[in-house]
Amino acid sequence: MAGPSYLVNILDSSHVSAPKGSVPSTTLALTYLDLPWFPSAPMQSLFFYEFPHPISHFMQTTLPTLTQSLSLTLQHFFPLAAKLICPPPPLKPFILYSDGDSVPLIVAEFTGADVDHLTANYPRDFKLLHPFVPELPPSTMSSDGILVMPIMAVKVTVFPNTGVCIGMAHNHVAADGSAFMHFMRSWSSVCKSKGDSTFLEEESRRPFYNRDALGDPDGCNEEALKCYWHWISSWRENLAGPTKEISSVDKVRATFVLTRAQITKLKQWLTTQCKNSSNDSEEVKISTLVVTCSIMWICMIKSQENNIQVSTNGDDDDDDDTFYYLLFAVDCRNRIGFSLPVTYFGNCLALGIIRAKKCELMGAKGIVTAGKAIAKKVKEMESGALKEAEKGPSNLQEMFRSGHHVGISGSPKFRVYDMDFGWGRPLKIEFIHIDDGGSLSLIESKNESGGMEVSLVLSKNQMDAFTSNLGESLKAF
16 A cells, blocks of 8 residues: 555554453463464454544544553453463463553554545455554563464544544464454443443453363363474474465455345355255255355355466376365354353354365355355254364364465344444444455345445455456346
């Protein structure tokens, strides 16, 4: 987004902490559902809002409320201001909060930008939104070999007389999407109410931190610790951060909206097709999630296969028998085997992996194959999420080795468009951590109940192919 027409001015740089003395020094253990996320890059999200006011109004009126509400919210969500303490083997990592721990907050003015373009659905340069993403402070290494990692950072970008973007970055080890969005909903509510955080005292609203309720089924913590010890043993590389530069290919970001009417037609069609082609006596439930993931997965595979840059090793005679994978996460809160409330703060995800042969997915009934496989896995995880969670990261090795996988990030259950800081509903939500490609972000539609928004990053050629494939697929129903 570099260019003479854009001017960036840092207006304020501060650190926001919970009110002094409001949270005692606290240590939180990490569970077998937290530890596998250490190798992951930070989760990055952007919340764009309309804000038709000058910079002076924001700095004098809005920023004090935004900062105060963040402080009050951190009193209840203190792990986000804490540090990840990562000792060498055989010690265990943990979250440590000390009074005064804080979150960095940068406020910037961005002039010359077209907010309508920034928040559009059509393809734009994927780097366009990068200036609005905060960077986590650098990790440090103590003299006794303990790695200390920050957990969250905030960057607020103001577009004079036009809009505001709240950029967030956080370490996945501390919180999954559900826990983090719980924080964001709480912060926005406190801000909108001009500092009233009393609702967070209610049992149904305050975060739940009791790790004992999760337990340690079949020694999962020990297996997860082995993965952590392997990761921390390469601390020099980890401290330096990811050195892999995102491909210089002309990547673009786009958002596709499935309307409620389109989803209803897809569900009816796919339900009929599954019944007619099923050899199983067991009926599968075709949900909004199933149809959305099915059609997007197939279109993504086709766009990648149509790309000339796809490379193969050796003979390609058995290419049709190559397995393709879809990965999605299931929130285990309040599921069988997990006695945890929906307010549990931490990671509580089980990974669902679907695989199918290329020839089946690329064929005339590819969406049916995908839909049946996804629906079966979703049903299986309704009662078997614990079993999937117990498999841990070893369950992913085959998928990553294949090189043919698509991940699903986000969830319509996050209700991201309900997050009103007092400026109205968001104009647009973007998840920047999908920029390496191979992932889709999936949230509820801003415009209507029952619709879906799907965002992705692909090379321009692949995006053109994806758009064409999706358009043709939707016309068929």
